[in-house]
Amino acid sequence: MxxxxxxxxxxxxxxxxxxxxxxxxxxxxxxxxxxxxxxxxxxxxxxxxxxxxxxxxxxxxxxxxxxxxxxxxxxxxxxxxxxxxxxxxxxxxxxxxxxxxxxxxxxxxxxxxxxxxxxxxxxxxxxxxxxxxxxxxxxxxxxxxxxxxxxxxxxxxxxxxxxxxxxxxxxxxxxxxxxxLTKAQKDKEFDQGSLITFSNLDNNQIQNLDLLGRIWGFLKYYHPEVGKGNYNWDYELFRILPKYKDSKTNLDRDNILSNWIEGLGEVIVCKSCKETSEDAILKPDLDWIKNSNMSTALKDKLQYIRKNRHQGNHYYIEMTPNVGNPIFKNEGSYKDMPYKDTGFRLLALYRYWNMIQYFFPNRHLIDKDWNTCLTEYIPQFINVKNDLEYELAFLKIIADIKDTHANLSGGKYKIQEQRGKFYPPMHVRFIENKLVVDAYFNEETKASIGLEVGDIITHINGKPVSKIVENIHDFYPASNQPTRLRDISFDILRSTNNTLDISVKRDGKVFDKTLKLFEQKEIEGYYRWYKREKNGSSFKMLDNNIGYITLKNIKKEDVKVIRKDFKDTKGIIVDIRNYPSAFMPFTLGSFFTSKYAPFVKFTNGSVNNPGAFTYGKDLSIPPKEKFYKGKVVVLVNEISQSQAEYTAMAFRAGDNVTLVGSTTAGADGNVSRISLPGGLMTMISGIGVYYPDGTETQRIGIVPDIEVLPTVKGIKEGRDEILEKAIEIINKD
Structure with missing residues (x-):
């Protein structure tokens, strides 16, 4: 955050x-x-x-x-x-x-x-x-x-x-x-490559590889000897794969798996292992064990490990103190390993799928059945032909979990190369489902570019904008569609060339033009999410005795002045259509409440019972002696993400607070980082974030009390329609 x-x-x-x-x-x-x-x-x-x-x-x-x-x-x-x-x-x-x-x-x-x-x-x-x-x-x-x-x-x-x-x-x-070094760290056998290859991948092999991926992940998080760090679990996959992938019958397959598990060491009876609590919001999804076509003996072996699983400090996973989001430890990035190594690509898929399976607090909100994803992606990961295809395959499965925090944050070199290094000289945004010019980075360039604020771009290089969005939709991970369109808007006019041919609609008339693009470093004032203000104040007084606060510039020391200067105002507007520059939920939130105000509770995963998530206690905003008695209006939209969403929840718990705007990014809470083979990096929302009554925020976002969306007409006229509505609410008796 x-x-x-x-x-x-x-x-x-x-x-x-x-x-x-x-x-x-x-x-x-x-x-x-x-x-x-x-x-x-x-x-x-x-x-x-x-x-x-x-x-x-x-x-x-x-x-x-x-x-x-x-x-x-x-x-x-x-x-x-x-x-x-x-x-x-x-x-x-x-x-x-x-x-x-x-x-x-x-x-x-x-x-x-x-x-x-x-x-x-x-x-x-x-x-x-x-x-x-x-x-x-x-x-x-x-x-x-x-x-x-x-x-x-x-x-x-x-x-x-x-x-x-x-x-x-x-x-x-x-x-x-x-x-x-631990035993796992001393294992260097496959540092130069996995030596795994596949030929003529058939449906039976895919199903067997699906099963192996599940068992590999289950043993990683459940088997006591793996949890102690006695095995480099990545390399154990490469040891079993050559024989396993060529097994001809289910009996051969199960014998290989059974011998592998036996070789890991004895699993003693666990006296501290507890069954999953009935009030757990998410329970471990292990039905695949009983529903698979494995032998009864192998199923029993896995169920025994489940009941006598690893407890306590784990080599590959821990939870952050106090907050409780997962920390994925000792995960090699293998950043020098080329995409050509099939074993490491398969390892990457297995690693990610199991992290989501056992430690993603919002796996129940994934649209598709996560249990089908291994079968779907195994052929894609095995058959990729170059770095770009590998990156795109990962970006697509990341997008499947529907989490705005989850993107390909590191190692996305070929995707960035494909999208291009040239950018437009103006900012665009989707408004009323149209791609609209909403600002210039530098007003002095406006005349030379020939576009007006409020212009609608309908085609790019002859293709309708709506069709382009449809084609790239699956490669922009997001919790909801407004946030996906937000992120697409940042890239849709990027190119590998320094010009684009666009069609523009203005006042009902359509015209074509060639738009000149620039490298980002050449664009003075460039921004993606919102414009930053040099030396900008975080608060000011508007007409009619209304206080205005923007969190994009807020500093902790500002709050004392705000409390003093705004205590007798008619109302206060807090703008969180940005990312707060300081942590404000309690510091400023206590100004808006006269009593302890519960506003959030979290769900946390478990190292001792991977896949289970339970609620923590409600958190409350504490009051202070001098609290604000006027109206408070909080502004939010799809730019409001993560800490901004958490802050909006905290302020909403106040005495007389109204949220105005549109649904937020739907990715609240602390993030957990994931390292993947090939030097790729991604994240997930690491804790489940809920209102005290159990209402979810992930994917839904912080829904405003009064929805106000910007219009093309308003943008063209230079108006902030959301701010106007806030002023109207405060001025209304």
């Missing part, structure tokens, strides 16, 4: 493999004006320079400087293989800054895969400062594969960073403690 964390988690999966004694942490080795083995990442207009005039140590420092109006963040990063042990890893370095505003400068460190992260956000450097030493320290985990370190600039200004050092428990890298 933190956008910057989300960006750092998925951008930057380069292929650097460095010996500990050949690091370039002081930027001294510069080749072709770039510091060796350092990589850039980020969004916005920035310049990275390796400065030999201003430095803290040696001959060179690195500098990052904002050079335009469009800023977000820029970072330098360096990969270090985590082939060391220890408890703590510390990054130290020196930073100098100049005029840092609307953000911060700092060091950053990330331990992959998804172990720990710190970017100094809470203690970032602002303004102008001289060289000073800073540090970032994180807990090390045995599952760490890579450590990424560096410096970053968020917002505007300039920073220099120099003289970085990494220590492990106080020791330099070359003297770090030796890494203690």
């Amino acid at each position: 933190k956008k910057l964390l989300f960006l750092f988690s998925f951008i930057f999966i380069s292929n650097i493999s460095l010996a500990q004694n050949s690091t370039n942490l002081d930027f001294e080795i510069v080749e072709n004006e770039k510091a060796k083995n350092w990589k850039e990442m980020g969004q916005g207009q920035y310049k990275v320079h390796f400065d030999q005039n201003i430095k803290q140590h040696g001959e060179t420092s690195a500098s990052i400087e904002s050079i335009g109006e469009t800023v977000n963040f820029k970072a330098l990063g360096y990969h270090i293989p985590a082939d060391f042990g220890g408890k703590k890893i510390k990054l130290t370095g020196f930073i100098k800054t100049e005029n840092i505003v609307n953000g911060w400068a700092g060091l950053w460190m990330r331990i992959d895969p998804q172990v720990a992260f710190d970017n100094m956000k809470s203690r970032g450097i602002k303004g102008t400062t001289d060289w000073k030493k800073y540090e970032v320290e994180l807990n090390l985990s045995n599952q760490a594969e890579t450590v990424v370190i560096g410096g970053l600039l968020v917002g505007s200004g300039k920073m220099w960073v120099d003289n970085l050092e990494v220590t492990i428990d106080g020791f330099p890298l070359d003297k770090a403690p030796q890494k203690k």
Whole structure:
């Protein structure tokens, strides 16, 4: 739910493999004006320079400087293989800054895969400062594969960073403690490839592979010896596959499976294992065991494991403290493994299907029967011919779970290449099911482009927009259709060419034109979701004594001023058609309620009973002595996602609150990240989010009390019809 964390988690999966004694942490080795083995990442207009005039140590420092109006963040990063042990890893370095505003400068460190992260956000450097030493320290985990370190600039200004050092428990890298490997981590047999091939895949093989995928996943999460980390479960799949895939009869197949399970070790009787609670909102879906054509003996063996399953700390899965969303651990990304390896592609499918089967809190909301998906996708994953087909196959199955949080966030290189690097110079949006120009990134370019706000684009390169949407629909994961159209609108005018031929409807007349496209970095003011305001305030007074708050710029310290300045207003409008820049459900929500106001409850999965989900306790907004007694109107739409939806739920619990707008993105709650073979990354909504009465929010979104949708006419006239309705509600006696 933190956008910057989300960006750092998925951008930057380069292929650097460095010996500990050949690091370039002081930027001294510069080749072709770039510091060796350092990589850039980020969004916005920035310049990275390796400065030999201003430095803290040696001959060179690195500098990052904002050079335009469009800023977000820029970072330098360096990969270090985590082939060391220890408890703590510390990054130290020196930073100098100049005029840092609307953000911060700092060091950053990330331990992959998804172990720990710190970017100094809470203690970032602002303004102008001289060289000073800073540090970032994180807990090390045995599952760490890579450590990424560096410096970053968020917002505007300039920073220099120099003289970085990494220590492990106080020791330099070359003297770090030796890494203690589990049995699973010591298994390297298939590091160079699975050696799995298929020929003439027939229906019987597909059904057998479907069964294997289910049993492989069941054993992964249920078998005690696998849960202890005694097996590299990915590689165990490659060990059984050669013999299994060529089995001719069900008897042969079942004997192979039975011998495999027996070889894992004895499963002792579990005295702490409990049956699934009757009030569980989701129960483990294991009917496939009894409904399969396996032998009775094999079914009994699996049922015995179910009753005596692994308990406690698990090598592959845990739940976050307090919140309870799943953390998928020790999942190799195999980012260097080419798509051509059939075994790793099949592994990817099995891994994802079972993660959803046992730890997706909203699997009951999937439109299709999830139990049919293995059979559907096994031929697709086995038969892909290139990287693009592999990425598209994954994007499609991800879209099947109907979760806006679930997209292909990392490794989507060929898809991005196919969509193109050229973008339109104006923002478009689906309004009344029409693709409409709703804003210019830079008003000064309007005359040269020849399009007006309110123009409707009907055809792109001769194809109707409606037909294009139909063709790409399945490759845009979303909880609901308004959110899918939101995401499609960001890409529909992208191209591999720098022009598009479009047909445009304006005032009932249709005309054709060639639209010039640009690389994103060339478009001043470019944005996707909503326009950000440089130095923008989060609150202001509207006419007729109405307070207005936008959460896109909100800061924690603003709330004290808002409480004071807005306490006697006629009404307050809170705009959450954005992503909140600070966590406001309790901080600001307590201003709107006179009593403890229950607003949400979660469902959480179970490591001890994979596939079961149960309700937690209701959460409430606590009141404060001075609460707001006027009308509050909260604005939402399809841009309101995740933390924005959670915040809307919290505010709605207040005394006199009305939600206005349209259905939100339908992806509330904390996310859980998933690493997949080939360096692909995705996420799921990791907890089920419900109103206290049990009403669901996933897919449905936060439904407004009063629905108001923008119109093409309103856009053309430059009106904000949702805001107008809010003002009308407050002014009404």
